[in-house]
Amino acid sequence: MFKSAKVFLGLEIELDHFLGELVGFGYHRHDRVDSEGDFSVRGGIIDIFPNSFELPVRIELDNNKVISIKTFDTLTGKPLWDHKMVIILPIKKTTSKTVVFSEEFPLSNFVDLKSGDYVVHNQYGIGRFLGMEKIRIKDKPKDHLVIEYDQQEKLYVPVDSMHLVQKYIAFHTRRPKLYKLGSKEWQRTKDRTRKGIQKLAWELLSLQAMRMSSQGFAYSVDLDWQGQFEETFPYRETPDQVKAALEVKNDMQSNKPMDRLLCGDVGYGKTEVAMRAAFKAVMDNKQVAYLVPTTILAEQHFQNFRMRLKDFPVNVQMLCRFQTQAEQKRIIKAASQGAVDILIGTHRMLSDDVIFKDLGLVIIDEEQRFGVKAKEKLKKFRLTIDVLTLTATPIPRTLYMSLMGARDLSVINTPPQNRLPIKTIVVEYDEDLVKQAIMRELSRKGQVFFLHNRIEDIDKVKDKLARILPSSVRISAAHGQMHPKELEKVMFEFMQGSIDCLVCTMIIESGIDIPNVNTIIVHNAHMFGLSDLHQLRGRVGRFDRPAYAYFMVPKNFVLESDARRRMNAISEYSFLGAGFNIAMEDLEIRGAGNLLGMEQHGFISAVGFDLYCRLLREAIGNFKKAGVTFNENNN
Secondary structure, eight states: OOOOEEEETTOBOOHHHHHHHHHHTTOEEOSSOOSTTEEEEETTEEEEOOTTOSSOEEEEEETTEEEEEEEEOTTTOOEEEEOSEEEEOOOOOOOOOEEOOOTTOGGGGGOEEOTTOEEEETTTEEEEEEEEEEEEETTEEEEEEEEEOGGGOEEEEEGGGGGGEEEOOOSSSSOOOOOOTTOSHHHHHHHHHHHHTHHHHHHHHHHHHHHHHSOOOOOOOOOHHHHHHHTTOSSOOOHHHHHHHHHHHHHHHSSSOOEEEEEEOTTSSHHHHHHHHHHHHHHTTOEEEEEOSOHHHHHHHHHHHHHHTTTSOOOEEEESTTSOHHHHHHHHHHHHTTOOSEEEESGGGGSTTOOOSSEEEEEEEOGGGSOHHHHHHHHHHTTTSEEEEEESSOOHHHHHHHHTTSSEEEEEOSOOTTOOOOEEEEEEOOHHHHHHHHHHHHHTTOEEEEEOOOGGGHHHHHHHHHHHSOTTSOEEEEOTTSOHHHHHHHHHHHHTTOOSEEEEOGGGSSSOOOTTEEEEEETTGGGSOHHHHHHHHTTSOOSSSOOEEEEEEOTTOOOOHHHHHHHHHHHHSOSTTOHHHHHHHHHHHHOSHHHHOHHHHHHHHHHOHHHHHHHHHHHHHHHHHTTOOOOTTOO
């Protein structure tokens, strides 16, 4: 799936072989080309609309020799510009499907079911989903899910009972055992699991009760200034943004400490919800700590907050290693005296010398990026201070705790207006393709990220790129070991458009938003985790023009199975709002032994994650019905 085909001037093409290669790449022959994946042949003319191209190309042959390659307008047929070479990439095959929706459990809204998947029927156990089939009931055809069990027995589930079926997710690669229809083994397994999760249900309920019994600060209802601030948002809010902002405000107006997880795909507007919460806190004379994983993101948020708050008497400061020791001391002193309203910073903010006079709200951007020590400090906040956590791909435990009700969950599923899916290409590394991708972006006045995550040879990679690109292309490098002032200067120049191609490390992974950058090329993509790849892809596509993410693996390199699964997943889950799918796939690939301990992992394997969560929710509900109450001394 990672191959590509080069066509260049002077190439001798064996036509039948070439057309067969196009079909193998997922292209379809038509009388004319209108969209990606089309090709047509008329005598010595081959028209192709290649994957990742905005317009098709026309290849002219003379005795099977390529004599011209031109991009042309599909409406007029008029040639627009010449090429010496084009690279044809495979079209991604589509099957992310039957989507199973269930109001009983939130997970079902984010997990797709496709033919061949293992599934769990609440009453009959684990089987294999074969697809949909119409069966006549009282002379009327009715859709049924077809599930295969042990010894090839089949169960037909009418669509109005499909809420009883969930995808089997167990976070390991072993093939599950299929159950025999009619046996009592499944019921015994379910009963054993039900008993085994009672201890965990008790622990989760204790945690929730401790938080609910704590006394927090109840904020006032929105003041006039709140509305004025929100009107400075330059875009139209999506319905999910409005809903999430309202949920956060309601939490803040309660006298219980907020602990809310806000999930939304990259670029879906989580930061705006956080900004509104921060402003609300300041209006009641509380301080806000906005914790971000990188200095670059801290700088960007700082500039955004300052711009949005320029007409309001709110003091925003930033604390990170970009600053001198004297600057840091001055800001820390001001925060301790209450002179700083909103402090934006990296984990430096969690140091013991940083003390707030009256901290009311902590906002955490991508909690999984922080270390164990930082997370331990954040835990202490949660019992008395409002905490809002933002994430695009929730870490296993965070996702799990939210689904279980131990943390409150808001989801932004609606993409911003005019947002387009990012065209995702997984392909073997090819210098010609790199040049083609960069030059195409520059031809439309855009900019490019080239991500190489090894500081030791990043300058060599930059020099190598400079050799294959025209001398007019402005290239610079950026990484975390640069002097802070130098890094700040490079990033500022890139944001201002003075640099065309930025060769960089993972420092750009979280949150950095430059609308003019709409192509990213990730070198040695197989070395990254799945959620990292998704975050990197989210650095482009912030504009109303097509964006491209190239994930490149070494040529002729045999990927180990997990790396291949990651590459397949990032290609498949490229639609808008795929963050939850990515998180779940990441769980399946990496395993969940450390999610809840090995005992609970065994129960998850026995019945699947979705049913496991339903049984856990049932146990929590039973404890609540029995009138169990908790206080901080409960064990």
